[in-house]
Amino acid sequence: MNSRALTAADALSRRRTTNTQPSLARNVVTWLRRRKYALISATAVLLFVLLWQLCGSLHWVDALLLPPPSEILGTAAELISNGYRQTPLWQHFFISVARASAAFVVAVGAGVPLGLGMGLSPTLAAALNPFVQFLRPLPKIALIPLVIVWFGIGESAKFFLIFISTFLSVVVGAAAAVLGVSQARLRAAQTLGATHHQIFAFVVLPNALPELFTSVRLSIGIGWTSLIAAEMVAANSGLGWMVINAGSYLRTDVVLLGIVLLGLTGYFFDWALVQLQRRFVPWAGKDA
């Protein structure tokens, strides 16, 4: 309940003790304790990479099946200077990020209002839910033949595939977020004289914000995974295309490099959204 105040007081008293007894060892210990879990994660990753490297260096596993990290780094350096199939690595990376970002922005921009509308209006929800619930779990790869027929093989096809998977998930999440408002909070606002519109703008919307952020995070994760499907559509650049193309030439080092970059980028998107969430909805998960 008072945890924040308590931790602040703790920190203060801790600082006081370190000030009266300045000791490097003590500071190091506090630093380590504060970053305990980050350090555990970092150690786990390091150990994994080390083991992976040993698999290649000691010839436990054929380097063609599992190229070691050193080889992937070498491949990265080569692709950065020479490019993969005439396209520099950074360009593959930015094309994928640009395609996904454009689709994300439109999907969130259109999906949030529509989801909010469905959350507020049972009529709208009843009309649209059959389509949304039918399309959302559908594997988007199944749409590829139709998408090519409709949009051709240009950028719009790729945009549409990423967009549709993100959008549907945002819509469902936003509709659920609106319904999450407690009756007590609505009643409190009513007795304070808020009108219907004011309750929507000043209670329902801010109340839905934490859950909205969470559903956007999940949706962008889903959208990023459909990038490969999108870049299967007759692309000649992009990380997803690079992975598929390298696979057909058995360039497993390029495949793994692409996988690492795809994973790290997805990780970064999520991290950025968590930071935004902390900044804009610091009350998430706290009751009042």
Add this chain to the structure above:
Amino acid sequence: MSQPTARIALNRVGLRFAAAHGSGKSHTVLQDVSLALAEGEFVCLLGSSGCGKSSILNLLAGFIAPDHGTLEMDGQIIHGPGPQRGMVFQQPTLFPWLSVRDNVTFGPRMAGLAADRYLPEADRFLRLVGLQDYAEHYPWQLSGGMRQRVALARAWLADPQVLLMDEPFGALDAQTRLSMQELLTHIWQTTRTTILFVTHDVDEALYLADRILIMSAAPGRIREELRLPFERPRSLEDLVADPGYGKLKRRILHVVREEARKSFSGVAA
């Protein structure tokens, strides 16, 4: 009981709740309940859990509609919730995205008042509840007692004619509850807002009220009405020493325990 001058009144109100999962039988929550509060009166509604005392508040707030009878405020029929009837809930139900000051000024801001009209009043109320140094804090940074004080200030700043309080101190520890009761009477003595206060705590009712209504359960009815003879301002110490206090408490406890026995045997049968 109801007079034309009543600030807020229930006239022969009946309320039924439909039984869960359509078993067909609905059950009667309130039967033929009438009560009236005069302007500036502090009335406690005392009863065991499940006797329908919170339903009376929900009716007066306009959250639910009665099946029989009428609800009136200043002679006007009550149709839905409105700022004339403020409410303090058992939980603070603050808005965690707003600072303490923004929570407290929620009512006047929704009414579209200019900041210079409500800010001095907000600061006055924050001082009254002892939270003048916490105006920029957020609710989730405060303790339970402090949050409930914010909720009190917020309800009052919307300038209600009647305050409905639904066991507002029930979730607090004993010490905090006592200081909240003192705080509430202190504010009430300066504002003289009409208050209907629901509780199951006999001591709380005896300390706070001008008048106590004891409810009987299943179906909910007003069983007894007691006007308290104690002078104001009251101190808890003096009150407990008053010979009349013990007698009244004994009488109330007798009724309350009888009701509790009745509802237990009702459950058994």
